[in-house]
Amino acid sequence: MATSRSPEIRKDAVHNRWVIFSPARARRPSDFKSKTDASSTANTHTECPFCAGHEHECAPEIFRFPPESTLDWKVRVIQNLYPALSRDLEPLNAERGGGGQVTLRGSGFHDVVIESPAHPVHLADLSPPQIADVLLAYKKRIDQLRGFDSIKFVQVFKNHGATAGASMSHSHSQILALPVIPPTASARIQSMKEHFEQSGECAICQVKQEDLSIHESSHFRSIVPFAATFPFEIWIIPHHHSAHFHNIDPDMASDLGGVLKLMLEKMSLQLKNPPYNMVMHSAPLRTESTELPFSHWFIQIVPQLTVVGGFELGTGCYINPVLPEDAAKVLREVSIQ
Amino acid sequence: MATSRSPEIRKDAVHNRWVIFSPARARRPSDFKSKTDASSTANTHTECPFCAGHEHECAPEIFRFPPESTLDWKVRVIQNLYPALSRDLEPLNAERGGGGQVTLRGSGFHDVVIESPAHPVHLADLSPPQIADVLLAYKKRIDQLRGFDSIKFVQVFKNHGATAGASMSHSHSQILALPVIPPTASARIQSMKEHFEQSGECAICQVKQEDLSIHESSHFRSIVPFAATFPFEIWIIPHHHSAHFHNIDPDMASDLGGVLKLMLEKMSLQLKNPPYNMVMHSAPLRTESTELPFSHWFIQIVPQLTVVGGFELGTGCYINPVLPEDAAKVLREVSIQ
Ligand SMILES: Nc1ncnc2c1ncn2[C@@H]1O[C@H](COP(=O)(O)OP(=O)(O)O[C@H]2O[C@H](CO)[C@@H](O)[C@H](O)[C@H]2O)[C@@H](O)[C@H]1O
Ligand SMILES: Nc1ncnc2c1ncn2[C@@H]1O[C@H](COP(=O)(O)OP(=O)(O)O[C@H]2O[C@H](CO)[C@@H](O)[C@H](O)[C@H]2O)[C@@H](O)[C@H]1O
Numbered sequence: 033m034a035t036s037r038s039p040e041i042r043k044d045a046v047h048n049r050w051v052i053f054s055p056a057r058a059r060r061p062s063d064f065k066s067k068t069d070a071s072s073t074a075n076t077h078t079e080c081p082f083c084a085g086h087e088h089e090c091a092p093e094i095f096r097f098p099p100e101s102t103l104d105w106k107v108r109v110i111q112n113l114y115p116a117l118s119r120d121l122e123p124l125n126a127e128r129g130g131g132g133q134v135t136l137r138g139s140g141f142h143d144v145v146i147e148s149p150a151h152p153v154h155l156a157d158l159s160p161p162q163i164a165d166v167l168l169a170y171k172k173r174i175d176q177l178r179g180f181d182s183i184k185f186v187q188v189f190k191n192h193g194a195t196a197g198a199s200m201s202h203s204h205s206q207i208l209a210l211p212v213i214p215p216t217a218s219a220r221i222q223s224m225k226e227h228f229e230q231s232g233e234c235a236i237c238q239v240k241q242e243d244l245s246i247h248e249s250s251h252f253r254s255i256v257p258f259a260a261t262f263p264f265e266i267w268i269i270p271h272h273h274s275a276h277f278h279n280i281d282p283d284m285a286s287d288l289g290g291v292l293k294l295m296l297e298k299m300s301l302q303l304k305n306p307p308y309n310m311v312m313h314s315a316p317l318r319t320e321s322t323e324l325p326f327s328h329w330f331i332q333i334v335p336q337l338t339v340v341g342g343f344e345l346g347t348g349c350y351i352n353p354v355l356p357e358d359a360a361k362v363l364r365e366v367s368i369q
Numbered sequence: 370m371a372t373s374r375s376p377e378i379r380k381d382a383v384h385n386r387w388v389i390f391s392p393a394r395a396r397r398p399s400d401f402k403s404k405t406d407a408s409s410t411a412n413t414h415t416e417c418p419f420c421a422g423h424e425h426e427c428a429p430e431i432f433r434f435p436p437e438s439t440l441d442w443k444v445r446v447i448q449n450l451y452p453a454l455s456r457d458l459e460p461l462n463a464e465r466g467g468g469g470q471v472t473l474r475g476s477g478f479h480d481v482v483i484e485s486p487a488h489p490v491h492l493a494d495l496s497p498p499q500i501a502d503v504l505l506a507y508k509k510r511i512d513q514l515r516g517f518d519s520i521k522f523v524q525v526f527k528n529h530g531a532t533a534g535a536s537m538s539h540s541h542s543q544i545l546a547l548p549v550i551p552p553t554a555s556a557r558i559q560s561m562k563e564h565f566e567q568s569g570e571c572a573i574c575q576v577k578q579e580d581l582s583i584h585e586s587s588h589f590r591s592i593v594p595f596a597a598t599f600p601f602e603i604w605i606i607p608h609h610h611s612a613h614f615h616n617i618d619p620d621m622a623s624d625l626g627g628v629l630k631l632m633l634e635k636m637s638l639q640l641k642n643p644p645y646n647m648v649m650h651s652a653p654l655r656t657e658s659t660e661l662p663f664s665h666w667f668i669q670i671v672p673q674l675t676v677v678g679g680f681e682l683g684t685g686c687y688i689n690p691v692l693p694e695d696a697a698k699v700l701r702e703v704s705i706q
Contacts, residue, residue, distance in 0.1 A: 038455060038458055038474065038475055039452075039453060039454050039455055039458075039474075039475025040472055040473065040474065040475050041454075041472070041473040041474070041475055041547075041548070041549060042470070042471065042472050042473070043470075043471050044468070044469060044470050044471075045468060045469025045470070048469075049551075049552035050473075050549050050551060050552065052453050052454065052475060053475070054451075054452075054453040054454070054475065056451060056452070057451045057453060114391075114393060114394050115376075115391075115393070116376060116389050116391040116394060116680075116688045117376050117378075117389065117391070118375060118376055121375055121376075129595075130575060131381070131382060131564075131570075131572055131575035131576055131577075131595075132381060132382025132385075132564040132567075132568070132572050132575075133379065133380075133381050133382070133595050133596070134379065134380050134381075135377055135378070135379050136377065136378040136379070136387075137375065137376075137377065137378070138375060138376025138377050138378050138389060138390070138391065185684075187680055187683055187684050189678070189679030189680050189682075189683050190679055191678040191679050194676070195676065196676075196678065196679070197676045197677060197678025197679065198678070206679075206680065208680055210378075210686070211378070212378060212387050212686075214386075214387060214684035214685055214686035215386035215387065215684065215685035215686055216683065216684050216685035216686075217684060217685075219556075219685070227468075227469040230469075231469065233468075235468055235469050238467060238468035238469075239468055240467075240468075258466075258468075258470050259470070309678060309679035309682050309683075310679060311679050311682055311683030312683075313683065332682075332683065334679075334682060339531070339532065339533075339534040340534060340677070341526070341528040341533065341534025341535070341646060342526030342527055342528050342533070342534065342543075342646035342647060342648050342671075343453075343524060343526050343543065343545055345526075345646050345648055345669075345671060346524055346526050346553065346646075346648030346649075346650065346669065347524050347547075347551035347552065347553050347554060348551055348552035348553035348554075348556070349547070349549075349551035349552060349553075351453045
């Protein structure tokens with residue numbers, strides 16, 4: 033039984049940061065359930081600007097699928113009404129103050145992807161081809177954003193449920209285009225580079241352990257990573273080595289639609305509909321050709337089951353009460369009808 | 370008014386990681402209040418093992434202040450009943466698997482500091498000399514832990530309130546002694562080192578801006594940092610350049626007791642008793658003498674006012690809706706009777 037196992041400290045070559053595994057701090061892995069239900073988020077149906085028929089309450093649209101549709105649209109990509117970065121600011125050079133302080137103008141793009149016209153329909157409720165449409169909307173928007181010289185990195189992410197950060201309950205994701213490469217991406221590139229220089233291999237291609245595996249499809253492998261930061265964290269990794277999510281083609285998107293649906297359903301059934309975050313980990317836009325051999329995109333899904341405390345805040349070291357091989361076994365075995 | 374200001378992206382030489390400041394995403398800084406009250410945590414008075422008279426319900430005691438006291442103790446340092454790391458495991462060498470995976474045995478120490486014998490008394494309610502006792506208990510325990518060759522780093526931290534991670538409501542903090550140097554500490558050393566090599570100065574000694582200042586005491590300066598990760602984050606920095614918190618003497622501890630009380634009271638009054646985390650940022654135990662010139666300990670206090678979403682999780686880049694100079698002004702001006 034997991035609870036009698038000793039704690040372990042692990043790291044992998046993708047993030048190169050220590051994670052503490054403390055099975056003694058948890059119930060049995062199969063008893064892990066979410067304390068908050070993801071369905072409880074602030075806004076209700078009647079007042080939702082993301083619903084079909086309320087398009088005029090939203091910030092301007094960038095595009096929709098299908099392009100010429102009216103109320104029967106499937107996916108809309110719109111500007112964020114309260115953008116973290118401003119699309120109207122010209123990028124300026126960094127200002128350097130004393131003491132190593134650097135300031136950049138907050139120029140960039142912050143968009144929202146509305147994943148369905150209907151309020152009660154969540155991403156996991158969509159069919160695989162419908163999820164593929166959402167993925168292809170991400171791709172299309174990234175392809176547009178790549179045209180801006182000042183944009184160095186695009187982050188696609190999703191917050192589902194209030195404790196995972198969502199302020200809107202209507203199913204949506206966000207796209208933030210940044211004039212800088214963010215800390216986790218720089219650290220990952222550095223770590224994967226060091227691993228590649230030592231071993232000649234891509235650290236993500238090398239993840240092959242049976243006991244970490246949840247599922248295989250024709251294009252993707254779903255696993256719990258060896259040094260998972262959070263309990264029941266899932267990575268969906270393309271078999272084919274590729275640096276950028278935006279290289280996805282319709283065939284891969286359709287396979288990935290099915291895989292994403294399956295992972296979200298397994299997670300929801302096993303962990304009692306937890307709030308979750310989904311993050312696309314892709315390389316910086318203008319990745320140099322020497323970096324391509326060790327850059328491999330993947331999707332990370334994190335159910336919100338624990339609270340982050342002062343230890344994690346201070347050290348960047350996480351305490352995960354569930355061993356990855358235990359979480360993978362539980363997720364592998366929970367079956368969806 | 371802050372809400373009309375443009376977003377900025379900043380970093381400092383302490384953490385060297387980008388933070389996005391988006392005043393447009395917030396109410397006015399002075400309207401910022403906590404949504405959850407820190408007083409709501411699971412366990413109640415009658416069933417609390419940390420209360421005086423319930424000492425037998427706790428894991429073994431390490432020491433108490435005053436040493437010979439019975440029910441009239443002021444501070445107790447005890448073992449954590451559900452330790453993240455185990456004090457009974459002999460440290461072993463790291464095991465290296467394929468794909469750059471590294472595993473260490475989870476040996477270490479995980480202690481709890483009970484800050485008061487009385488259940489309803491929180492850290493901010495104690496008198497400055499009583500808070501000084503808590504600080505001197507940290508120091509004494511770190512001095513003991515430094516005796517173990519396998520321990521590389523000691524993290525002292527506090528969770529106050531359920532959404533800040535606290536599972537116990539009785540006022541307490543924790544001490545985790547690790548056989549590794551955690552990610553944020555390594556990154557901070559590296560960043561401060563680079564800054565020192567370029568400028569010949571310690572990045573923390575250099576923080577002097579008036580507009581970031583909240584308060585000065587004889588030994589400490591309290592500020593909102595230039596690239597604060599979280600809204601209303603506070604740093605308490607010793608004037609005297611020193612790598613380790615455990616070098617604190619009774620005179621400094623007594624001054625720090627007063628400063629901590631003042632900062633917690635200002636935060637509580639201004640932000641409506643928010644849950645918070647407190648983190649001691651000290652150098653690794655066996656810091657080399659070449660590292661001493663750029664290692665400077667400080668305390669970080671983070672009120673829990675926002676939720677971390679997928680963007681922060683994925684990128685390590687935070688979106689802070691309150692500009693540090695605005696937060697510092699508000700905290701400077703709120704006055705405690
Ligand atoms: N009518 C309208 N038209 C267009 N856009 C509209 C709109 N009404 C609302 N929006 C936007 O829709 C977005 C919905 O996003 P989410 O619910 O995923 O989280 P939010 O960005 O609020 O913050 C969470 O995610 C971020 C990033 O991870 C964290 O910083 C934060 O703390 C967390 O709560 C918001 O960004 C909002 O600005
Ligand atoms: N009778 C007893 N004797 C001795 N010790 C006892 C005890 N009863 C309880 N304890 C210990 O007291 C500690 C109280 O700590 P906190 O309330 O600050 O947070 P906790 O460690 O639970 O987790 C929070 O902090 C950690 C670290 O930041 C996060 O990993 C986590 O998600 C977050 O909820 C617990 O660690 C518990 O094991």
